[in-house]
Amino acid sequence: xxxxxxxxxxxxxxxxxxxxxxxxxxxxxxxxxxxxxxxxxxxxxxxxxxxxxxxxxxxxxxxxxxxxxxxxxxxxxxxxxxxxxxxxxxxxxxxxxxxxxxxxxxxxxxxxxxxxxxxxxxxxxxxxxxxxxxxxxxxxxxxxxxxxxxxxxxxxxxxxxxxxxxxxxxxxxxxxxxxxxxxxxxxxxxxxxxxxxxxxxxxxxxxxxxxxxxxxxxxxxxxxxxxxxxxxxxxxxxxxxxxxxxxxxxxxxxxxxxxxxxxxxxxxxxxxxxxxxxxxxxxxxxxxxxxxxxxxxxxxxxxxxxxx
Amino acid sequence: xxxxxxxxxxxxxxxxxxxxxxxxxxxxxxxxxxxxxxxxxxxxxxxxxxxxxxxxxxxxxxxxxxxxxxxxxxxxxxxxxxxxxxxxxxxxxxxxxxxxxxxxxxxxxxxxxxxxxxxxxxxxxxxxxxxxxxxxxxxxxxxxxxxxxxxxxxxxxxxxxxxxxxxxxxxxxxxxxxxxxxxxxxxxxxxxxxxxxxxxxxxxxxxxxxxxxxxxxxxxxxxxxxxxxxxxxxxxxxxxxxxxxxxxxxxxxxxxxxxxxxxxxxxxxxxxxxxxxxxxxxxxxxxxxxxxxxxxxxxxxxxxxxxxxxxxxxxxxxxxxxxxxxxxxxxxxxxx
Numbered sequence: 001x002x003x004x005x006x007x008x009x010x011x012x013x014x015x016x017x018x019x020x021x022x023x024x025x026x027x028x029x030x031x032x033x034x035x036x037x038x039x040x041x042x043x044x045x046x047x048x049x050x051x052x053x054x055x056x057x058x059x060x061x062x063x064x065x066x067x068x069x070x071x072x073x074x075x076x077x078x079x080x081x082x083x084x085x086x087x088x089x090x091x092x093x094x095x096x097x098x099x100x101x102x103x104x105x106x107x108x109x110x111x112x113x114x115x116x117x118x119x120x121x122x123x124x125x126x127x128x129x130x131x132x133x134x135x136x137x138x139x140x141x142x143x144x145x146x147x148x149x150x151x152x153x154x155x156x157x158x159x160x161x162x163x164x165x166x167x168x169x170x171x172x173x174x175x176x177x178x179x180x181x182x183x184x185x186x187x188x189x190x191x192x193x194x195x196x197x198x199x200x201x202x203x204x205x206x207x208x209x210x211x212x213x214x215x216x217x218x219x220x221x222x223x224x225x226x227x228x229x230x231x232x233x234x235x236x237x238x239x240x241x242x243x244x245x246x247x248x249x250x251x252x253x254x255x256x257x258x259x260x261x262x263x264x265x266x267x268x269x270x271x272x273x274x275x276x277x278x279x280x281x282x283x284x285x286x287x288x289x290x291x292x293x294x295x296x297x298x299x300x301x302x303x304x305x306x307x308x
Numbered sequence: 309x310x311x312x313x314x315x316x317x318x319x320x321x322x323x324x325x326x327x328x329x330x331x332x333x334x335x336x337x338x339x340x341x342x343x344x345x346x347x348x349x350x351x352x353x354x355x356x357x358x359x360x361x362x363x364x365x366x367x368x369x370x371x372x373x374x375x376x377x378x379x380x381x382x383x384x385x386x387x388x389x390x391x392x393x394x395x396x397x398x399x400x401x402x403x404x405x406x407x408x409x410x411x412x413x414x415x416x417x418x419x420x421x422x423x424x425x426x427x428x429x430x431x432x433x434x435x436x437x438x439x440x441x442x443x444x445x446x447x448x449x450x451x452x453x454x455x456x457x458x459x460x461x462x463x464x465x466x467x468x469x470x471x472x473x474x475x476x477x478x479x480x481x482x483x484x485x486x487x488x489x490x491x492x493x494x495x496x497x498x499x500x501x502x503x504x505x506x507x508x509x510x511x512x513x514x515x516x517x518x519x520x521x522x523x524x525x526x527x528x529x530x531x532x533x534x535x536x537x538x539x540x541x542x543x544x545x546x547x548x549x550x551x552x553x554x555x556x557x558x559x560x561x562x563x564x565x566x567x568x569x570x571x572x573x574x575x576x577x578x579x580x581x582x583x584x585x586x587x588x589x590x591x592x593x594x595x596x597x598x599x600x601x602x603x604x605x606x607x608x609x610x611x612x613x614x615x616x617x618x619x620x621x622x623x624x625x626x627x628x629x630x631x632x633x634x635x636x637x638x639x640x641x642x643x644x
Binding site: 106132272303 | 382383384385387392393394396397424425427429449451453454455456579580581583597598599600626627628629630631
């Protein structure tokens with residue numbers, strides 16, 4: 001048995017080693033170029049010349065749809081200086097910024113997966129004006145520069161640890177009762193669809209309590225029943241960036257609740273709903289420093305092709 | 309070896325296979341038996357629907373005769389029945405509803421008003437009953453707040469009694485013709501450019517989420533098509549509904565030939581590839597929303613003498629191009 005197992009392990013190692021040693025077929029520059037080409041094609045409503053794989057998956061706000069439909073038909077402009085983050089190891093690149101539909105700006109998060117320099121997956125999230133929920137007019141919005149800045153070696157964390165920190169954020173938020181399963185920097189701020197949810201007075205959560213950690217420590221997000229379909233397709237260790245995708249379910253079985261500090265709160269939406277989120281996390285010294293994202297209000301418990 | 313490999317089967321296996329295969333060969337696709345037996349008549353189906361909303365109000369699904377394999381959707385998302393979605397948030401079911409039943413397919417519609425934590429919402433619910441058990445429940449729940457859409461005063465909603473009236477035989481049409489008339493309505497809405505592919509009664513009226521969108525209505529707010537033209541046909545001849553790129557995943561699970569009623573389900577895709585368009589009289593229109601969206605609906609048609617007389621719909625927004633789990637697998641949206 002021992003011999004067989006060892007033989008198996010040797011075989012596994014042999015199988016694994018070329019992949020581990022293999023240089024990604026598309027590096028950061030290559031991934032960035034493909035994302036830029038995609039956006040140029042999108043704005044021009046021309047998709048046929050893009051480097052498509054044989055089987056392409058495409059979603060907009062969680063719905064599987066053909067390339068050429070939906071935003072491909074409505075877009076009129078895209079931001080000149082978006083935030084782009086790449087992960088050559090996973091072959092993913094994310095473009096995050098502002099687009100316009102018939103002149104109306106919207107927040108746009110787009111993930112591309114590239115295999116052998118061909119696009120095989122396109123996942124997009126749009127935060128649009130007029131939809132209930134967080135939204136600040138997107139004119140002039142730019143993702144914070146901190147996400148592009150490299151960390152000193154000491155402030156960096158291994159890929160797995162970074163994902164665990166973000167996973168811990170979702171675990172803290174889900175059925176939030178004050179227990180923290182992650183760590184935050186004291187300056188942590190979270191911005192979704194251009195609105196700070198942890199500072200200022202523009203969002204119901206920020207009005208109720210300030211700060212990433214404090215909000216979770218008092219159980220402000222108790223109405224979050226589940227954070228599901230969690231995925232972490234982009235990790236940039238040098239910059240301390242993780243891009244996470246998730247579906248946040250609010251069953252709305254109750255609409256008022258008490259936080260651990262004794263305050264009573266009213267839920268902003270009093271019917272079952274789900275938020276589809278693409279969020280970028282900045283992690284330094286093992287702590288979440290900043291979160292920025294785009295969210296779409298979706299039918300309750302909606303699933304996507306990516307979650308299965 | 310003979311053709312298709314039959315020669316490899318023993319006589320015993322072949323006999324067993326024949327016994328297993330026989331019932332399936334005797335039925336047409338989609339039918340369990342060549343003889344359609346009505347096991348639950350209209351009253352029985354409507355009782356099932358009323359029991360359902362009573363159980364919903366009590367948040368007690370255990371009262372219901374649910375099939376072990378019951379399928380439940382809320383706004384096209386499939387989920388377990390009884391705890392999530394409206395089942396988790398409902399606080400009241402109001403009396404009075406539009407009720408339609410189809411003894412032949414075992415489907416029933418209940419379309420009325422519910423409340424979630426005291427907030428009113430429109431609920432349209434299609435249920436399928438087979439062998440005394442509920443096998444399918446498909447719901448559209450229209451809630452506020454949301455993007456601009458009709459949402460009538462729930463205290464003022466009147467379901468037209470015409471939906472319950474039995475037609476004299478000369479005003480009835482066959483099941484297939486009734487479906488064709490409703491389908492023609494969707495063909496007219498799709499890419500609406502003034503062409504009319506169905507027939508309307510001169511008095512045709514449409515109630516959408518409790519608001520008449522074909523006649524001036526008290527409480528109607530902006531975006532109501534009745535401010536542009538009155539009457540079903542006149543609106544379509546004007547091309548008001550041009551923004552509908554597709555009416556997709558059309559299904560017609562309920563037909564009541566005696567009463568001339570068809571209930572349809574589907575999606576209206578508003579691609580918003582343009583944000584301005586012209587009516588057939590030359591007037592320019594601007595789309596209310598600038599981005600792609602779809603609406604999901606359950607819509608009842610009353611058809612008298614081959615003409616659409618009344619339409620009552622409950623709809624809400626869903627992400628553009630969303631699908632229904634009840635639509636046929638591999639539905640080709642080009643061919644529907």
